[in-house]
Amino acid sequence: MAVYTTVSDDALAAFLSEYDLGVPRSFKGIAEGVENSNYYLETDRGRYILTLFERRADPKDLPYFIDLKRHLAAKSYPCPAPVAGKDGEALRKLEGRPAVIVTFLDGLSPQSPNARQCRSLGAGLARMHAALADFDLRRPNSLGPASWPGLWRGRAETADSLQEGLALRIRDDLKAIAAAKPQSLQIPRGTIHADLFPDNAFFLGDEFTGAIDFYFACSDVLAYDIAVCLNSWAFENGSEYNFSKGAALIAGYESVRPLEQAERNALPVLCLGAAMRFFLTRLVDWTDTPADALVRPKNPLEYADKLAFHRKAVSAGDYGA
Amino acid sequence: MAVYTTVSDDALAAFLSEYDLGVPRSFKGIAEGVENSNYYLETDRGRYILTLFERRADPKDLPYFIDLKRHLAAKSYPCPAPVAGKDGEALRKLEGRPAVIVTFLDGLSPQSPNARQCRSLGAGLARMHAALADFDLRRPNSLGPASWPGLWRGRAETADSLQEGLALRIRDDLKAIAAAKPQSLQIPRGTIHADLFPDNAFFLGDEFTGAIDFYFACSDVLAYDIAVCLNSWAFENGSEYNFSKGAALIAGYESVRPLEQAERNALPVLCLGAAMRFFLTRLVDWTDTPADALVRPKNPLEYADKLAFHRKAVSAGDYGA
Known part of the structure; x- marks a missing residue:
């Protein structure tokens, strides 16, 4: 529950220019997950989560995770769907870290599930x-x-x-x-x-x-x-x-x-x-x-x-x- | 940049029942501010920020801050506008802390302003x-x-x-x-x-x-x-x-x-x-x-x-x- 990597203005602008997501309207670090840095990202096109993978994530595993979410999303299973850049790639680099934008998922996590x-x-x-x-x-x-x-x-x-x-x-x-x-x-x-x-x-x-x-x-x-x-x-x-x-x-x-x-x-x-x-x-x-x-x-x-x-x-x- | 106070499911539900904001669709701790706990809150009605005031905030000062934001918002100055509960009060209690819901403000904070x-x-x-x-x-x-x-x-x-x-x-x-x-x-x-x-x-x-x-x-x-x-x-x-x-x-x-x-x-x-x-x-x-x-x-x-x-x-x- 932390934001480990800060994203500079220029790095964010350059990163977003690789997508067809329009202009950012909001960008806030969120306390989601434990291992990676996550940002709430809103653009003209919608709401997203931007994840930067921190050191504990093994870069060679990342394509597996992305493909898995793509597979689920393609079957309309409710999960964050990876958003591809203009070149078709969803897994990119930001601030020297592997990074991915996924769609925002509505819902709340229960603290004491019934x-x-x-x-x-x-x-x-x-x-x-x-x-x-x-x-x-x-x-x-x-x-x-x-x-x-x-x-x-x-x-x-x-x-x-x-x-x-x-x-x-x-x-x-x-x-x-x-x-x-x-x-x-x-x-x-x-x-x-x-x-x-x-x-x-x-x-x-x-x-x-x-x-x-x-x-x-x-x-x-x-x-x-x-x-x-x-x-x-x-x-x-x-x-x-x-x-x-x-x-x-x-x-x-x-x-x-x-x-x-x-x-x-x-x-x-x-x-x-x-x-x-x-x-x-x-x-x-x-x-x-x-x-x-x-x-x-x-x-x-x-x-x-x-x-x-x-x-x-x-x-x-x-x-x- | 942290979330100090956790909000239980029941406490959030009870708190939101005091407002006319509809049902929550998203609730995430965000890394905004240093002194207090802030949550991104989305309901049927729109996007908000929920703030819980932590120990460093003097409770007797809070009405001043709320009134100040109300004054600015009433003059269409762009700032988070306090949202009043059904009883007209914006300053309430949640998880034992003073708490307020304000409107969400579009925009990004520059890291290196030009x-x-x-x-x-x-x-x-x-x-x-x-x-x-x-x-x-x-x-x-x-x-x-x-x-x-x-x-x-x-x-x-x-x-x-x-x-x-x-x-x-x-x-x-x-x-x-x-x-x-x-x-x-x-x-x-x-x-x-x-x-x-x-x-x-x-x-x-x-x-x-x-x-x-x-x-x-x-x-x-x-x-x-x-x-x-x-x-x-x-x-x-x-x-x-x-x-x-x-x-x-x-x-x-x-x-x-x-x-x-x-x-x-x-x-x-x-x-x-x-x-x-x-x-x-x-x-x-x-x-x-x-x-x-x-x-x-x-x-x-x-x-x-x-x-x-x-x-x-x-x-x-x-x-x-």
């Missing part, structure tokens, strides 16, 4: 998976299970300092996740968002109006996306699972794409894995973020508590499926 | 002074000359650590400013913006389209506002006075309201005073801002260097007047 919003989100996620079924590009999940032991290495002491005995539990979870790998290879894969938290989803009232921030999208198990959403939408006060919200999210998903039995069976370990991914990246940020950073790191303990819930879950029924 | 923009800004400033000539409310300048010795007290060592011999020069400047007080009592007073930096002014191309952030507005010497603008618009690379830009700014101002001889005579000491005000508040922020604050303090030395320029100026002619 069950109706969870249902609508679930359906929106399933529609996204369906719209991406014929998306040809592939990108491995760089924050998938294979990356977790590496993220965890050397952090046991920090974990124990946050919560007594946590390191041992994390080690056991990582073993359980590794043991479930053969199971996960049996279930449907596709292109997933992988980070569809409430602040990456827009609503008008209770109706899902679109998803943003596809910068973790990758090729992975489809139901893992549900697991990410259950972790980020269906818990209250950090670690209390709200059964109604979880059930509504899954029911919404299944109203578009019913889950296979193998997916239902895998739901507890997928939820454990999704909680592990966010626990570990937050643990890394927690220890590695300098005290004077613009963005304060999120407390990893929220996800340690969610891990505790998933450890006890034995079936999809425990999530309301 | 001379044509300086001219247009000068004219815009003079039109603001004219529009406020019959504004009845009074507010003393809480960051005026009377406050500077207090801000300076105990900071000589810090000043010297930033620039050798600086403390002595500041003491001499404060004496020169105090000695000029009788002169300043002879020149026209009125309601001034007092903080019209480039990031508080909007332009479409070279045309000034409005001013924002009136939260330092007060009753003071009109030409002091010009001095604030000369300091913030007419210097390049920190401390190099751009004579063309300064001359254009003054000429723009005089195209609406010609300066009296007493104002011209006072210009060097007013510029010294304006530079002193920003030097001192930045010096205070520099030493008092915790290392983990969301907003990084600005380096006071930029204004120490400007003080050096003003110390040598002997007449309005040195500024291009």
Whole structure:
């Protein structure tokens, strides 16, 4: 939630001259996303978001993200549609950074989503998976299970300092996740968002109006996306699972794409894995973020508590499926 | 440049129900202003900015600022117009903070204003002074000359650590400013913006389209506002006075309201005073801002260097007047 790169008057004018968007009428840094700089841009032609990709974004991944959004937008899936310059290219350079203009999406991100919003989100996620079924590009999940032991290495002491005995539990979870790998290879894969938290989803009232921030999208198990959403939408006060919200999210998903039995069976370990991914990246940020950073790191303990819930879950029924 | 206060879904809904603005279609934290939290708010009826006043804003001053903007807007002066709730009140409470919705102003803030923009800004400033000539409310300048010795007290060592011999020069400047007080009592007073930096002014191309952030507005010497603008618009690379830009700014101002001889005579000491005000508040922020604050303090030395320029100026002619 910050603007890292300032755009000079001349750089903006030169950049916009490469588009057919007319004259800028407003340009304001906005607090959207965590990794990149985002600007609200209004021109004679309409409202847009200008994103500058900061250092954490791997430039070689950017064409994948742009093509993915183009693919979704071409299927009328509600997401920011990349705007091409006069030369047909959407991915350009601004202030030395890769940059893209996308269309503005109406809607508000819920801070405390209700069950109706969870249902609508679930359906929106399933529609996204369906719209991406014929998306040809592939990108491995760089924050998938294979990356977790590496993220965890050397952090046991920090974990124990946050919560007594946590390191041992994390080690056991990582073993359980590794043991479930053969199971996960049996279930449907596709292109997933992988980070569809409430602040990456827009609503008008209770109706899902679109998803943003596809910068973790990758090729992975489809139901893992549900697991990410259950972790980020269906818990209250950090670690209390709200059964109604979880059930509504899954029911919404299944109203578009019913889950296979193998997916239902895998739901507890997928939820454990999704909680592990966010626990570990937050643990890394927690220890590695300098005290004077613009963005304060999120407390990893929220996800340690969610891990505790998933450890006890034995079936999809425990999530309301 | 930050969002300090988060607005919950329920609080926003309850707040908006007190207005006739329809349903929200977008709500995003924006990086505008330094002191308060600002949100871009779009509803069925139009585009707005929602401001939550943070701790540094004195609640008893807020009605003055709101009335001032209402007065300007009623005279069609381009500024954010406060939007009244159904009960006629513009100043309300949200998330425990005073809050106001104002109309959205088109335009971009220049990062490196050119001379044509300086001219247009000068004219815009003079039109603001004219529009406020019959504004009845009074507010003393809480960051005026009377406050500077207090801000300076105990900071000589810090000043010297930033620039050798600086403390002595500041003491001499404060004496020169105090000695000029009788002169300043002879020149026209009125309601001034007092903080019209480039990031508080909007332009479409070279045309000034409005001013924002009136939260330092007060009753003071009109030409002091010009001095604030000369300091913030007419210097390049920190401390190099751009004579063309300064001359254009003054000429723009005089195209609406010609300066009296007493104002011209006072210009060097007013510029010294304006530079002193920003030097001192930045010096205070520099030493008092915790290392983990969301907003990084600005380096006071930029204004120490400007003080050096003003110390040598002997007449309005040195500024291009």
